[in-house]
Amino acid sequence: MKIMKTETIINFEKLVSQEKSGWLEKAKWRQDNQAWLEKSALIALKVLRALSDQGSNQRKLADKMEVSAQYINKIVKGSENLSLETISKLEMALGIQLIEVVGFSSFVSYEIPESVQPEIIVSSEIMNILLENKFYSGDNKLNSGEYESFVKAA
Amino acid sequence: MEIVSIFEPYLYSFKYSDEEFDELERLFDEWNDIEMLRKFFEENSKDLIYYHIDIDDVIIETRKEAAALRKKFIDLSLESSPKLDAMFMNLDDSELRIINMSKQKSRRRWLRIYAIRIDTNTFVITGGAIKLTHQMEIKKGGRPHTEKELKKLDICRNYLKEHGVYDADSFNELVI
Numbered sequence: 349m350k351i352m353k354t355e356t357i358i359n360f361e362k363l364v365s366q367e368k369s370g371w372l373e374k375a376k377w378r379q380d381n382q383a384w385l386e387k388s389a390l391i392a393l394k395v396l397r398a399l400s401d402q403g404s405n406q407r408k409l410a411d412k413m414e415v416s417a418q419y420i421n422k423i424v425k426g427s428e429n430l431s432l433e434t435i436s437k438l439e440m441a442l443g444i445q446l447i448e449v450v451g452f453s454s455f456v457s458y459e460i461p462e463s464v465q466p467e468i469i470v471s472s473e474i475m476n477i478l479l480e481n482k483f484y485s486g487d488n489k490l491n492s493g494e495y496e497s498f499v500k501a502a
Numbered sequence: 503m504e505i506v507s508i509f510e511p512y513l514y515s516f517k518y519s520d521e522e523f524d525e526l527e528r529l530f531d532e533w534n535d536i537e538m539l540r541k542f543f544e545e546n547s548k549d550l551i552y553y554h555i556d557i558d559d560v561i562i563e564t565r566k567e568a569a570a571l572r573k574k575f576i577d578l579s580l581e582s583s584p585k586l587d588a589m590f591m592n593l594d595d596s597e598l599r600i601i602n603m604s605k606q607k608s609r610r611r612w613l614r615i616y617a618i619r620i621d622t623n624t625f626v627i628t629g630g631a632i633k634l635t636h637q638m639e640i641k642k643g644g645r646p647h648t649e650k651e652l653k654k655l656d657i658c659r660n661y662l663k664e665h666g667v668y669d670a671d672s673f674n675e676l677v678i
Contacts, residue, residue: 355666356620356621356666356667356668357620357621357624359665359666359667360505360620360624360626360662360665360667361511362665363504363505363662363665363667364505364506364507364510364514365504365505365506365517367504367506367517368506368507369506369507369508369515369517369523369524369526369527370523370524370527371508371515371523371524371526371527371530372508372509372576372579374527374530374531375530375572375575375576376576378530378534378569378572379569379572379573379576382569385534386565389534389536389562389565390562392536392537393536393540393558393561393562396536396537396540397558421537424536424537425535425536425537425538426534426535426536426537427534427535
């Protein structure tokens with residue numbers, strides 16, 4: 349049994365490549381940089397959610413920020429060491445706040461740019477209510493002003 | 503395909519010819535990739551119903567679990583005699599092994615690393631998955647990505663056998 353085991357190990361070792369896995373080095377790096385990587389991941393998550401909510405995509409965001417689509421793709425993978433400048437550009441382009449300094453509220457107002465505002469499709473029943481109450485100006489899509497008026501009234 | 507060492511002479515991983523990295527490196531890259539995780543969980547959102555968790559939270563939990571798993575492996579790599587046997591339990595077919603991080607059977611643990619035991623505390627990783635279903639085979643309720651891992655295990659086992667890496671003790675002993 350022992351001889352068999354030895355043969356097995358010997359045969360196995362013959363199959364092992366000279367090339368080593370890069371896993372351990374990468375894992376140690378991730379562990380050492382875990383604090384900022386965690387923040388980067390949460391930002392990526394929020395960016396992806398905003399793009400989805402706004403019916404936008406990485407290409408449109410890249411155009412808006414005047415950066416390459418490849419760079420945006422790096423950001424949404426959640427391992428990019430983002431500068432405050434880049435985070436602020438992301439916030440302005442997406443119209444959302446991504447980070448804040450604890451204890452202070454931001455004085456910057458974030459508005460979803462007109463180009464990425466979600467369109468709200470309204471049912472005919474709701475449309476009639478809107479028309480009756482003059483919240484609504486025309487087509488079957490509601491802009492954010494009309495929607496806000498409707499919500500306030502509701 | 504080839505075999506590369508993670509930390510010799512205990513932990514190894516298969517590296518398939520169509521992949522840039524070996525399986526362990528590939529898995530941890532994927533489990534840290536927010537875009538990839540979001541896509542995966544959106545595609546498998548029906549399986550999340552049982553976990554009562556939304557997509558953002560499941561991504562955060564996955565990263566946490568991956569970090570815990572990573573730390574465990576790093577710690578083991580620093581030991582002179584790492585007890586890898588304690589991390590693995592058998593798959594149902596009694597020949598294959600699955601990594602088992604959580605003895606406490608948390609319901610929110612879905613990361614799996616699959617490996618074949620070569621000898622005491624010596625394993626070679628064949629792949630891994632985010633396993634949200636109880637079974638791996640599609641006909642039993644598993645998903646294509648889990649069934650694929652079973653096939654990979656089979657291919658790797660045959661590859662090892664073809665090269666004389668076969669040990670009755672390794673393949674049949676069930677008790678951990």
